[in-house]
Amino acid sequence: MKEKIILAVDGGATKTTLSIRSEHGECYFKKTSTGSNAQTIGAHGVKEVLNELLWDAYQSTKIETIDAAVFAMAGIDSASDLKLVSEIIELCCQKVPFKIEKIIIENDVHSALLGLVGLNNPGALIISGTGSICMATDGNGHIVRTGGWGHRAGDEGSGYWIGKEILNIIFRMEDGRLKKTSNLKEHLYKKLQIETTEQLITWLYQPNYTNAQIASISSILQDAVLLGDDQAIAIARQAAKELYFLVNAALQKINYVKKPLTLFVNGGVLQNNPIILNLLQQYTLQNYPNVTFMICDKNPIEYIVKRAVDSLKKP
Structure with a gap:
């Protein structure tokens, strides 16, 4: 069975890290850029940060299929925040050749909690x-x-x-x-x-x-x-x-x-x-x-x- 691939983004207020791993932990790509809190830098700023990271990740790995991607983003505090950030992420993902089977977008602390305790x-x-x-x-x-x-x-x-x-x-x-x-x-x-x-x-x-x-x-x-x-x-x-x-x-x-x-x-x-x-x-x-x-x-x-x-x- 082919090993599944995940993409994880920790989008904080001061820095944003993107990593691509195998389901068993092998790291194919990891890079950190500037913050991506939409409340702080606006939608355009978030697009710039994510576009660069996603493109660099694709260029480095040439991986075609991502089985699951989690975008854990600071600044998602309401339904309207989630809608805005989701629209930004969807646009950014469309600009790279990745085929992402499953995308999860949520508050960064929410994601960290589930990562710590499990589902x-x-x-x-x-x-x-x-x-x-x-x-x-x-x-x-x-x-x-x-x-x-x-x-x-x-x-x-x-x-x-x-x-x-x-x-x-x-x-x-x-x-x-x-x-x-x-x-x-x-x-x-x-x-x-x-x-x-x-x-x-x-x-x-x-x-x-x-x-x-x-x-x-x-x-x-x-x-x-x-x-x-x-x-x-x-x-x-x-x-x-x-x-x-x-x-x-x-x-x-x-x-x-x-x-x-x-x-x-x-x-x-x-x-x-x-x-x-x-x-x-x-x-x-x-x-x-x-x-x-x-x-x-x-x-x-x-x-x-x-x-x-x-x-x-x-x-």
Whole structure:
């Protein structure tokens, strides 16, 4: 029997990776390009990224038939988002000679969750990077989401949220509204290589501002925590609580009770801030003692590949 071929795309906000593999894991092609979130770069930008990756993949492999393709794309948050991204992907696929038997298009976190737990197992995935989101599945096709609403409305407990909290403390200290001192200012000024509040303002309101810029500030939190800084510890505690609220709401939505369930953990905030991860575990296990935490240790494309391979088993 001829070995089946899958195509997997991890279309994130900052980078997009496309890989072609055999169903047993042999890699024929892998390439990473810039981000492909339609909400950020628009439909035309997504077309450019996908057209280039798909054409390069075909030119490199000359494979004619793809049995299953999974496009796991950031920025699919509603039915209208899905419609737009699906139209973009269909147009892009028409421009390459690939014959794709089965195409799955879904939110990137949705795909990662199914790649992690499989199609028929319960589980959950909490991510805290630039933004924050949690998704859970009951293993019977019911998949739910909490958070992921972006920096304007949410992203509590994320790198962006932590960065904003740090800035708030520094400006309150500058005004004299915060009586307790904090070494967060010293850490931040050192990171940004600045010396004054005026320079901080210039950095904050620069023309090419991005959310990732604010999120990058969160990297100083752990050092301040290790020095026993009360303000930093307070931010870490609140971040953990906010992430627990996402987990709790997601588990309630799938009517989770007491059966064993794995909660997968991903994102720079949870991987680089042990105090936040430890507190999240404490808060969760107090109410859900049968939940097991597992830190994601692979590149996200690997979970999308697994999602694509699993899709071959289901009509």
